[in-house]
Amino acid sequence: MKQISLTSVLTVVCGLFVTGCASSVPVGSFYTNLKLPVTATDNSVSTKVGMSESFSYFGLVATGDSSIETAKKNGGITKVSHVDWEAENILGFFGKYKVTVYGE
Numbered sequence: 001m002k003q004i005s006l007t008s009v010l011t012v013v014c015g016l017f018v019t020g021c022a023s024s025v026p027v028g029s030f031y032t033n034l035k036l037p038v039t040a041t042d043n044s045v046s047t048k049v050g051m052s053e054s055f056s057y058f059g060l061v062a063t064g065d066s067s068i069e070t071a072k073k074n075g076g077i078t079k080v081s082h083v084d085w086e087a088e089n090i091l092g093f094f095g096k097y098k099v100t101v102y103g104e
Helices: 002-020 070-073
Strands: 031-040 046-055 063-066 079-090 095-104
Touching: 046 070, 070 079, 070 095
Parallel strands: none
Antiparallel strands: 031 079, 046 063, 046 095, 079 095
16 A cells, blocks of 8 residues: 555646646746847837736745836836846746836
8 A cells, every 4th residue: 555655646747747738938847047038119219128027936926016117116217128038946946937018
């Protein structure tokens, strides 16, 4: 009976690390640190930068405002040139998500 339980547990654990789920963004099981584009316009002038952030704790609580509107307000931006997105997550315990807006 112990042999069956140990085999079952090992199978589930291995299955979690071997499965290849399709995702629109790359995600690391242990650590994620990436920067991705969100959008770009034909307004190529970007003299100002605004940022907004959100945080996640233990996968249980998420707080903050990482919206484009908040980033625009923080940077005093009225015309958006482009928007980037950053994510950092450590074992699902701590996550930091930032939106950066460039424009004038």
